[in-house]
Amino acid sequence: MTLHIDPARLAEATSGPRRYQMLIDGKWTDGEVGLEGERVSPGHGIVVSRYAFGSEADVARAVAAARRAFHRGPWPRMKAADRAAVLLKTADLIDARREEIARLDAIESGKPISQARGEIAGAADIWRYAASLARTLHGESYANLGDDMLGVVLREPVGVVSIITPWNFPFLIVAQKLPFALAAGCTTVVKPSEMTSASTVVLGEILMQAGLPEGVCNIVLGTGPEVGAHMVAHRDVDMVTFTGSTRVGKATVQAAGATLKKVAMELGGKNAQIVFPDADLDAAVDAAVFGAFFNAGECCNAGSRLIIHKAVAKDFLAAFEKRAARVKVGDPLDDATKVGAIITPEHLKKIENAVIDATADGATVALGGAGLTSAAGQYMTPTVVTGVKPDMAIAREEVFGPVLSVLEFERVEEALRLADLTDYGLSAGVWSRDIDTAMTVARSVRTGTVWVNTFMDGYPELPFGGMKQSGIGRELGKNAVEDFSEAKTIQFHRGPRTSWWVED
Incomplete structure (x- = not known):
């Protein structure tokens, strides 16, 4: 059987592909080394995107920006309602650019445009769900420890999160990670697949338009060895969340173990x-x-x-x-x-x-x-x-x-x-x-x-993840924001305290 595919229907066939830059500390930038990449559409056989690719030096810049934004910027200290407002604005802007984003995913990944439209709509829904969780993240109190003691457990953002996403669902899978990290008050460095980066760059444009402060979401483009490996190994990264093959997931966990980073892995399946x-x-x-x-x-x-x-x-x-x-x-x-x-x-x-x-x-x-x-x-x-x-x-x-x-x-x-x-x-x-x-x-x-009696239905409210070698942790669901946080115990004592030192 022979398929008739007409590359001439693509605007890129005559006007040339768009070139995409990285987003670091609120600014669009090329890489320090000057690396470049391009994407040939798997469905049409022509170049549809060109990218400024990063390297270890650009990862260092992005992580430093995320670290500054975490320690000195307003995002982790904002009211949850204000963070939620940015996420909701992001969802509205995604809806407004749905056709554009769906087309980018279709020409870069080869997925059908009708399916891509549904994925972008689903992604916007996830951003709205994450906004609701931003306002419900809370800790605990213990007033049953005695009359002179009060225990409080806080949920604090884990810190700087490296987010590494695959080529098969370029926009949807970043939506299963990034909005929940942001809702918790984290700052982030995102690496999309080097084959399907365009829609994630558009998301960066949307986040800036929605009012996300500089340095809170940095996007570094490039390959796993040049970019992803350094995002995992960097000492100033507190957590890595990765979606991809089980083989690469195992290597990622091993590399993250050198600094005992928190990890979340969504890996393969044979369902x-x-x-x-x-x-x-x-x-x-x-x-x-x-x-x-x-x-x-x-x-x-x-x-x-x-x-x-x-x-x-x-x-x-x-x-x-x-x-x-x-x-x-x-x-x-x-x-x-x-x-x-x-x-x-x-x-x-x-x-x-x-x-x-x-x-x-x-x-x-x-x-x-x-x-x-x-x-x-x-x-x-x-x-x-x-x-x-x-x-x-x-x-x-x-x-x-x-x-x-x-x-x-x-x-x-x-x-x-x-x-x-x-x-x-x-x-x-x-x-x-x-x-x-x-x-x-x-x-x-x-x-x-x-x-x-159904198959592959999905809802933001329901957790998603695997057992055995299909991964570590869960995405989505009511605990998704909590997964990007750490528990901190604070104990308050009142009144006189019995001295450990006993006078003669």
């Missing part, structure tokens, strides 16, 4: 949708197609494993493949597109090799299995791999592409064993009309989120 015979099978088919191919499978929450009861496997897979074959793969800027481009040619090859290795292990490609021919960009057809055995790599390892692995079971215990056979524990779905079955699976499977 199962478990379907029982009594489920609403039509709804389950639709959710399984969505879960496997949403964002071209480049999603830590992707439902990349279908664990299906043998009694309904044949009919379910026939319906799944029929629906999957109708999923529109194509230009990210086409409103009808459901599956856009793969992030890089190298990643496309990695996905294809995972499918090749599975067939060498004895699995069968029931649908798709290879990249699509295109005059511009790189694409892959939705793929279904059947006959998967629990010990195969494709059953255990994250492919991060539009590939569904199918395993079959007969008993609940077997389904749970299959669900938990990976090193990951991010999310899972269970499909059954029987409350006992649904509750048994939901309570037993070792994941941070379980969806029952």
Whole structure:
């Protein structure tokens, strides 16, 4: 199959790409070393962005600015209501520039524009939720320690936070971190992926317009080795929050351990949708197609494993493949597109090799299995791999592409064993009309989120994160602001105190 992609529809094809600078201490700046980067659109094959890239020296400048803003600036000492007002203004400005931001994410990451619009709207909602939490962060008091003692526990901002975000949800994932850090009174240094930095730079423009003081949010562009590693290792950084692969997450935790920084990690997943015979099978088919191919499978929450009861496997897979074959793969800027481009040619090859290795292990490609021919960009057809055995790599390892692995079971215990056979524990779905079955699976499977008769719904009010090697900590939810704070105990004594020194 050949896709027709017309790069000429992009303004960048004639006017040239925009160049983006870094934001350090309230000023737009190039890097001290003069490094540069550019982004070739994965869906169109032309350069759509140019960046001023940073280095260790720029990280040092940004951290110093954040440290000054924390110790001497107004932000940590503001009334919570005033911080919340800035976050609310930010949300309004995001809404006003939604189409612009969605387009940037679509052309840089390859995601469909219709999906990107939903992500930007969701991000604005998260900023508003974080604003509400800014006003509810509080400590505790203990008046039960005796008549002469009062204990008070304060929640204070943790300090300077390094925020490192990935390429697959450029604007949404920074919204799962930054507004909560700001709500707590922290100052920050943000590094977006070097492949999808544009929308984060626009966020910097929005924050300045919303009235965020200088130095509170600094944005340093560049690669992991040149920028991210130094943000993790810097002695004046108090906390690191990272979203990305488990491999890089492990290295990040190890590096942060040298100075005992607080860490929050949202990492990989190999998530199962478990379907029982009594489920609403039509709804389950639709959710399984969505879960496997949403964002071209480049999603830590992707439902990349279908664990299906043998009694309904044949009919379910026939319906799944029929629906999957109708999923529109194509230009990210086409409103009808459901599956856009793969992030890089190298990643496309990695996905294809995972499918090749599975067939060498004895699995069968029931649908798709290879990249699509295109005059511009790189694409892959939705793929279904059947006959998967629990010990195969494709059953255990994250492919991060539009590939569904199918395993079959007969008993609940077997389904749970299959669900938990990976090193990951991010999310899972269970499909059954029987409350006992649904509750048994939901309570037993070792994941941070379980969806029952739905898949990949998300709300700011609900915490998100994984067990096992899927991460450390939780994002979102009522405790999200508290996670960017430290507890401080203060003890007040009144009246005479018994002397430790005893006079002769």
